[in-house]
Amino acid sequence: DTAVSQTPKYLVTQMGNDKSIKCEQNLGHDTMYWYKQDSKKFLKIMFSYNNKELIINETVPNRFSPKSPDKAHLNLHINSLELGDSAVYFCASSQRTSGSSTDTQYFGPGTRLTVL
Amino acid sequence: DQQVKQNSPSLSVQEGRISILNCDYTNSMFDYFLWYKKYPAEGPTFLISISSIKDKNEDGRFTVFLNKSAKHLSLHIVPSQPGDSAVYFCAASPEHGSGNTGKLIFGQGTTLQVKP
Numbered sequence: 001d002t003a004v005s006q007t008p009k010y011l012v013t014q015m016g017n018d019k020s021i022k023c024e025q026n027l028g029h030d031t032m033y034w035y036k037q038d039s040k041k042f043l044k045i046m047f048s049y050n051n052k053e054l055i056i057n058e059t060v061p062n063r064f065s066p067k068s069p070d071k072a073h074l075n076l077h078i079n080s081l082e083l084g085d086s087a088v089y090f091c092a093s094s095q096r097t098s099g100s101s102t103d104t105q106y107f108g109p110g111t112r113l114t115v116l
Numbered sequence: 117d118q119q120v121k122q123n124s125p126s127l128s129v130q131e132g133r134i135s136i137l138n139c140d141y142t143n144s145m146f147d148y149f150l151w152y153k154k155y156p157a158e159g160p161t162f163l164i165s166i167s168s169i170k171d172k173n174e175d176g177r178f179t180v181f182l183n184k185s186a187k188h189l190s191l192h193i194v195p196s197q198p199g200d201s202a203v204y205f206c207a208a209s210p211e212h213g214s215g216n217t218g219k220l221i222f223g224q225g226t227t228l229q230v231k232p
Contacts (some may be wrong), residue, residue: 003220004159042118043160043205043222056219090159096218104150105220107159 004108006091008016012114013081021076021111023091031055032074033105034066042048043090049074050096078113086115117172119143120208122223130231135193137226139206144185150220151180151191154203161205164191196230203227 005026013019025032033056034046047066048056055068063079078085091108121140128136139149154158164187166173166180173180179192191212193200206223 033218036224041145041203042224045219050153050218053205082204092159094218104165105218106162107152109157109159 002085002104004091004093006108006111008065008091008111009109012116014116015081015083017081018077018079019081019113020078021091023076023087023108025072025091025093025106025108027093027095029093029095029106030071030073031094032068033073033094034076035090035092035111036115037088037090037110039087042099047074054092059091061097081113081115082116086113088112118224119146120206120221120223122204122206122226124226125224126227126229128229128231129196132195133197135191135196135200135228135230137191137193137204137206137228139189139191139223140187141189141208141221143207143208143210143221144187144220145210148209148211149180149182149189151178151205152205152207152222153200154205154225166176193228196228198230198232201230 007022031049031050037043046060051066052068065077070075088110090110092105093103095110119142150165151163152164156162162176164178182189203225205225207220
């Protein structure tokens with residue numbers, strides 16, 4: 001009964017390929033996020049969707065395209081993979097209530113992407 | 117420009133003693149702070165949080181202290197246990213009322229080792 005799940009856990013691919021990482025949450029949350037943890041271990045937000053609507057889009061190359069088919073899923077598609085895309089990607093979700101303080105974000109186990 | 121900094125990459129303490137993890141931030145708009153714990157090959161898990169209207173929040177063995185004038189917060193774990201060995205991330209967010217989108221800014225983490 002994993003709360004936030006990601007597939008695959010590991011992804012090894014060649015430069016130039018296109019790949020997708022899937023994320024699903026069964027917590028009934030209405031907001032989902034993608035974070036990237038780089039080689040220096042910084043966790044940085046990439047995107048956030050609230051009820052399938054994009055609300056955060058950091059300065060991420062447009063090769064990265066999030067897709068939210070419904071509020072329980074937020075997938076990350078990456079085109080033309082580059083060496084610098086190698087990182088661990090974490091999905092997260094939260095139940096945000098208007099007017100309240102930031103709600104806790106629950107993270108998935110991460111997907112380690114290695115671009116060769 | 118890293119707005120949340122954890123200047124100690126690692127900390128080692130003896131079981132039963134106190135662990136103190138520190139975090140500094142630069143953005144005065146931050147007014148909600150969280151600590152996450154991360155084990156290898158897992159996603160970060162929420163530990164404890166504090167709003168800027170408080171200077172202390174306690175949950176069992178974990179206490180977070182906030183010094184707004186110094187833009188500093190710390191996590192105290194007492195007594196420390198070997199199972200506490202993990203990477204601890206500090207995170208900050210502006211409050212919802214200012215149009216916050218739920219974005220969290222993370223520090224780079226501190227690896228805590230608790231020796232039996």
